[in-house]
Amino acid sequence: MELKGKVVVAQGGGPTAVINQSLVGVVLESRKFSQITKVYGAINGVSGIINEDFLDLTQETTHNLERVAVTPSSALGSTRDKPDEKYCQEIFNMFRMHDVRYFFYIGGNDSSDTVRIVNEQAEKSNYEFRAIHIPKTIDNDLMFNDHTPGYPSAARFVAQSLIGLNLDNRALPGVHIAVIMGRHAGFLTAASAAAQKYPDDGPHLIYLPERPFILEKFLADVKEVNDRLGRCVVAVSEGIQDEKGVPILARLMDMEKDAHGNVQLSGTGALGEALANQIKEKLGLSRVRSDTLGYLQRSFMGCVSDVDQREAREVGEKAAQFAIWHNVDGSITINRTGLYSVDYVLRPLSDIAAKTKLMPDNFINAAGNHVTPEFKYYLQPLLGSNMPEASRLRVQKAPKLFHK
């Protein structure tokens, strides 16, 4: 039985480089079906639904949609709203008023939870309705997904950044700390390992939120690498915590307070600077620098994995297919089926909603300060085609005449 009515598609949470591929996948596929009366895009996520701020995407050209698809960051705008029951009731009421029968929400696990609640309300009201969550997050932390759209491109940005930071550090040696996004899951920080080509390439040390960060161990690690190579490149997750789950930034702030009085360390660069200060003070090294990769990780224009682009398009397209042909609800997940191939499986929304996947143990080395070859093997196909590579001069040194 065909379910006739409108489609609403929305984008939630932090943007990614490929989130518009999923949007365009939904729109182009939905527009093929005669029972779809209109395809609406909600402006600024769920808040656009309760405000009735819809763009009529039925009237957008295919060419412009394709241009938007290759543009990073949510073209419909986004929101940080996390709807409760009452908010979801308002969403549902608006859907009913507009005869919306299909809802596609592109986002992380919070968005998945919103889809779940709205869907339950439709069921309670005996309103025929299909709601599908489309995965998206650079954190790569959705359950039952081999990986999530947005992660491969962000991972590629991190890898290309670290290739450069390693080369910079090699030319002008010292200690360099790169702070990478990821409050709970370390996948994005771990992607820095893809920058290593030669055995002595950085990042030499990688610290993830999945392992306790022990300051003394960290300093000993840095000293060991610096003594051996005369330089050290470190990648750390912004979310690193101590044994008790206290964020390292908060701990270092307390330490600095004790030592220097009322010190305020907050915002983007603080963790990298606090760690750099520790290295300067405790190890007596002078050239210590830090970079916080910041918002570029999720929005930089022109660094994208083509694998990620295609998959992000496909999850949008599959969402429309599942909803319109198969008449089912759920969350699209990515299954790896070969090296390299994937398939898309629709899972119950409750499998994904409000849960977080962390790095599995076999992706983290025993010392807790780097990744394993298993992780590199997992990551490699996701980075896409034409991954740039650094090369070195490899000739011998010329004979000395004076300092013989």
Add this chain to the structure above:
Amino acid sequence: MELKGKVVVAQGGGPTAVINQSLVGVVLESRKFSQITKVYGAINGVSGIINEDFLDLTQETTHNLERVAVTPSSALGSTRDKPDEKYCQEIFNMFRMHDVRYFFYIGGNDSSDTVRIVNEQAEKSNYEFRAIHIPKTIDNDLMFNDHTPGYPSAARFVAQSLIGLNLDNRALPGVHIAVIMGRHAGFLTAASAAAQKYPDDGPHLIYLPERPFILEKFLADVKEVNDRLGRCVVAVSEGIQDEKGVPILARLMDMEKDAHGNVQLSGTGALGEALANQIKEKLGLSRVRSDTLGYLQRSFMGCVSDVDQREAREVGEKAAQFAIWHNVDGSITINRTGLYSVDYVLRPLSDIAAKTKLMPDNFINAAGNHVTPEFKYYLQPLLGSNMPEASRLRVQKAPKLFHK
């Protein structure tokens, strides 16, 4: 008369994305001449010369040189040493011992000054010797150069970053501050303007070291943009100063000290955070973020202007040609001869050495908070081919049924 002997090539100062193009230009061109007995690369700039740390680049393959050419950051390593007379004497002594007759130093105005001093010592000693400075700096601040190799690629990285940050800010509105390299010259910060496609795209405000930064004016500017657009993207040079030439970071540190006691703001993210705090406190805005683009600006792997690549190669090649064929000393400069074409002119080393070019007045708007169309016209051809572009959805809003 053919001058027979060795070539030494070295790289100094901060790396760029194309500095190895110039190195490879020197090596490949020099290796064609029978009077060149060896082509040596000095490891870590001038410090490699006094330590006799040379790589014999005569024995590197052309293929590997081409691979190195597309790798960012000084392949020979770099140095921050700024040689004085005595240091230059040691350089010259080492050249004499190794029968070095040609010296090519790829670097900024400090490197040019080193070449000048070494060259004078050769002249005083009646030692037949050619020394050429090859321009390189992301700051674009060398006199008599239309622009300098390294700048176009860094400018492209900044532009692509700001395209992304603008899109991110559009999806999740607020104030976003991007802090960009440039202590004295604002060219790199100004390049952020290339991110603007639609009239309301950021960066909405651009602050350069060439104009005094007045905090009250800055806050009023941000307020005006935010009131008008509901968001604001700002690009600032790390080197912005007040009317008296005091760096803004130092001023804000003093202000914070007065307000909160002993506050320490130092290192990479501090300026952006201090400005963000001012906006939060004085304008009462809540979502204010900052990014400090940091070392990625000069080393990121995979964001390069092809125009920059070709020109960086050519300045190296021309240096070898000038020295070996024409038997002259000097600094290679880039002249713009058309839209778009350049030629290379050898100028006296004293024209370039230890001088700094700033943004001309006609590149900065009257209010001192953005660039002019003249600057955009100047910059555009430098960014190279296939500059990525953002696109927007452009359909109308759907009619409201409830909030009519």
